[in-house]
Amino acid sequence: MTAPSRRKLISACKTLAAADPALERAYQEIGVPEWRVGQPTYAALCRLIAYQQLSTKAAGTIWGRTEAMFGEVTPEAVLAADPEAIRGCGMSRPKVRHMTSIAEAVVTGTLNLQRVCASDLDSARKELVAVKGIGPWTAELFLLYSIGALDAFPVGDVGLMEAHKQLSGHETRMEIKEFTSHAEVWRPYRGVAAHLLWGWINAERAKAGGASPQA
Structure with a gap:
């Protein structure tokens, strides 16, 4: 965006x-x-999860390893990967579970990021936080960076x-x-x-x- x-x-x-x-x-x-500015993608959500409760430096290192492992962080790639391999990048077990849960939601269509981008702010929030692994903090930052929502x-x-x-x-x-x-x-x-x-x-x-x- x-x-x-x-x-x-x-x-x-x-x-x-x-x-x-x-x-x-x-x-x-x-x-x-x-x-x-960010992109309204699954990878952007995963990056926000990686950065939760960590210093910028530590999170950046972990996310860099994750990107290097996958090449491109996509729902399909995460679902096909061994969770322990993702953990090897430095992700905690809960964060790996969150990445998997969000990937499942995207693949099944429960979470449609194009629809989120086109929705009003309240509807976009509701769709995001309805997915296990996306809390209010993650949802709001996604809406700020990836959609440019002035009131997120x-x-x-x-x-x-x-x-x-x-x-x-x-x-x-x-x-x-x-x-x-x-x-x-x-x-x-x-x-x-x-x-x-x-x-x-x-x-x-x-x-x-x-x-x-x-x-």
């Missing part, structure tokens, strides 16, 4: 800056954030909560429920807010020589 147009992103950033001082500061410091929002993302805490000058992060409630003011641009927050904290960590908090 292609990223939302720069005109749309500028308009969204200005709206967000007016709604939240933390986002205003982020926008002032980094400008329009770079939109993370990965609830509970630690990088987002940490960035907002720092930008707001607070000593502690909001709890997930509080942060999710706070993010309601960002609608219909919660996905743009996420990119602003990730962009800002990544820039700060780069200054300090640290790792990116988000794949």
Whole structure:
């Protein structure tokens, strides 16, 4: 997919800056954030699963091995593979099960990614999370990166909560429920807010020589 147009992103950033001082500061410091673009494929879902709960560096190594093993990560290839061989790339057993479950859904047509891309955001979410192995966080990131949904929002993302805490000058992060409630003011641009927050904290960590908090 292609990223939302720069005109749309500028308009969204200005709206967000007016709604939240933390986002205003982020926008002032980094400008329009770079939109993370992915493809609406089975492999993209598997990559998100690989990156769950791991550092960017570790996840990147594991995903690189997985791609090298398959050449192209497709549902058919995963279903035909020995699960232990996939584990040998560094994937945990639960992640291998998730990859297999999603592959089965794609092959049987239970999950149709073309239909997901053409659906409204709520319908797309429902179809994704109905598949075992695709949780809300994975679904929202897929909708952000692979579809360019401006209001997709990965609830509970630690990088987002940490960035907002720092930008707001607070000593502690909001709890997930509080942060999710706070993010309601960002609608219909919660996905743009996420990119602003990730962009800002990544820039700060780069200054300090640290790792990116988000794949």
